[in-house]
Amino acid sequence: MWFGLNIQASSNPLSHVVQHELFRISVGGVEISVTNHMVMMLTAALLLSVAIPWIVRRRGVAPSGFYNVIETVCVFLREQVARPSLGAHTDRFVPFLWTLFFFILVMNLLGMIPSDGILLLLSGGRLKHLGGTATANIYVTAALAAGVFVMIHVSGIREQGILSYVKNFIPHVPWPLIPVMYVLELIGALVKPFALAIRLFANMLAGHTVIGALLGIAIAAKTLVSLSALGLVTAAGCAALSMLELFVAFLQAYIFTYLTAMFIGAAVHPEH
Amino acid sequence: MFRLIKPIWLWGGCLLVLSRAAVGADEHGGETAQVSVFSGDMVLSVLTLVVFVILLAVLFKFAWKPLLANLQQREDNIRRAIESADAAQAEAKASMEEYKNKLAEARRQAQEMVAQAQRDAETTAKKLEEAAQAQAEQLRRQAQDDIARSTQQALEALQARTADLAADLAGKVLKRTLNDEEHRDLIRQSLSEMQKQSE
Numbered sequence: 001m002w003f004g005l006n007i008q009a010s011s012n013p014l015s016h017v018v019q020h021e022l023f024r025i026s027v028g029g030v031e032i033s034v035t036n037h038m039v040m041m042l043t044a045a046l047l048l049s050v051a052i053p054w055i056v057r058r059r060g061v062a063p064s065g066f067y068n069v070i071e072t073v074c075v076f077l078r079e080q081v082a083r084p085s086l087g088a089h090t091d092r093f094v095p096f097l098w099t100l101f102f103f104i105l106v107m108n109l110l111g112m113i114p115s116d117g118i119l120l121l122l123s124g125g126r127l128k129h130l131g132g133t134a135t136a137n138i139y140v141t142a143a144l145a146a147g148v149f150v151m152i153h154v155s156g157i158r159e160q161g162i163l164s165y166v167k168n169f170i171p172h173v174p175w176p177l178i179p180v181m182y183v184l185e186l187i188g189a190l191v192k193p194f195a196l197a198i199r200l201f202a203n204m205l206a207g208h209t210v211i212g213a214l215l216g217i218a219i220a221a222k223t224l225v226s227l228s229a230l231g232l233v234t235a236a237g238c239a240a241l242s243m244l245e246l247f248v249a250f251l252q253a254y255i256f257t258y259l260t261a262m263f264i265g266a267a268v269h270p271e272h
Numbered sequence: 273m274f275r276l277i278k279p280i281w282l283w284g285g286c287l288l289v290l291s292r293a294a295v296g297a298d299e300h301g302g303e304t305a306q307v308s309v310f311s312g313d314m315v316l317s318v319l320t321l322v323v324f325v326i327l328l329a330v331l332f333k334f335a336w337k338p339l340l341a342n343l344q345q346r347e348d349n350i351r352r353a354i355e356s357a358d359a360a361q362a363e364a365k366a367s368m369e370e371y372k373n374k375l376a377e378a379r380r381q382a383q384e385m386v387a388q389a390q391r392d393a394e395t396t397a398k399k400l401e402e403a404a405q406a407q408a409e410q411l412r413r414q415a416q417d418d419i420a421r422s423t424q425q426a427l428e429a430l431q432a433r434t435a436d437l438a439a440d441l442a443g444k445v446l447k448r449t450l451n452d453e454e455h456r457d458l459i460r461q462s463l464s465e466m467q468k469q470s471e
Contacts, residue, residue, distance in 0.1 A: 053334035139312035
């Protein structure tokens with residue numbers, strides 16, 4: 001029985017959330033370490049690229065079934081998130097925002113499924129680390145934020161033209177302030193995606209670390225009796241925190257998308 | 273229903289806790305290397321971007337484009353439905369106005385026709401009355417003339433008869449036959465006497 005495992009001391013709660021190498025592959029002589037976060041991200045992408053087209057295939061003028069869920073989310077993002085910032089440009093950018101939202105959301109939600117633990121138990125300890133929250137990795141969130149950064153400025157330049165975009169990059173100020181404003185706005189332009197990346201990363205990391213720490217309390221129990229007593233407390237705590245985490249998973253995906261829409265809106269509408 | 277759900281929750285919850293604990297236990301038993309929250313490398317970042325771009329392309333082609341088209345079509349349908357409803361309402365209002373006007377016009381015409389008919393009837397009645405009066409007058413006058421003529425004829429006949437009678441009578445009385453000359457004198461005399469009497 002699994003309880004026979006040697007449980008001695010608390011494990012590091014961070015080990016739940018950090019990246020773990022699964023195996024190494026060699027691509028053209030370069031060794032690449034394949035990690036659980038890569039797998040989770042690919043799983044999310046695969047899941048989305050199969051599920052959403054399959055669901056949307058069954059659309060109709062009067063929506064029904066699970067298509068309703070997807071459409072409700074999409075309509076909300078289009079009308080309440082994108083349109084206030086993007087106005088007439090909404091339908092040009094909304095596929096990008098939808099993809100961003102669902103990609104982040106599914107990565108967040110996949111992190112809520114303890115597939116690593118389940119597979120570990122089912123495989124008798126052979127399959128390790130096949131789970132985790134890809135969005136709790138700064139390299140993932142930073143890449144998404146970099147994509148958003150490119151999207152913001154490319155769409156701004158495409159909409160206004162390069163000269164006009166550079167000219168409208170700063171607000172109208174007296175001329176001696178212009179160099180200062182350019183420095184400030186450049187910093188601002190870099191801080192925006194940086195904040196996006198850190199916000200998502202920190203939120204996902206923190207939530208899962210707290211859950212990990214709570215479980216660590218149970219692991220720390222020296223005896224089976226205290227394990228079962230503490231187990232009840234930690235299980236209840238984990239359930240409550242997991243619900244919070246489910247909410248955070250949606251909230252962070254929403255915030256990321258919302259801010260992206262705002263930033264793109266500001267870039268394509270120079271008057272703001 | 274709850275009977276089924278309850279054990280699922282219970283065992284599911286147990287499995288979750290155990291699986292989490294299993295990971296914790298396993299990690300404790302395994303590597304004890306320093307863990308950094310910033311674990312990862314640029315390969316992951318590049319992969320993320322590539323995957324995101326591919327996902328965007330796939331979803332755009334197979335999901336977002338048809339979904340967006342569906343939404344836009346629905347919006348168009350709703351907009352068109354509202355527009356046509358507005359148009360129908362305006363049309364109905366216009367028709368109502370037209371029918372009201374037509375009805376008022378018809379009523380006015382009907383009233384006019386009735387009035388005209390009344391006027392015509394009055395005129396006809398007057399004409400008939402006048403014609404009847406004229407005819408009656410004519411009849412009356414004709415009757416008077418007839419009476420007058422008949423009276424005159426009767427008088428003349430009477431005069432002639434009276435003369436003959438008088439002549440016969442006188443001849444008988446005198447027992448003699450008058451010659452023509454005497455006869456004529458006698459008639460003339462009698463006639464003038466009769467005329468005097470009748471005047």
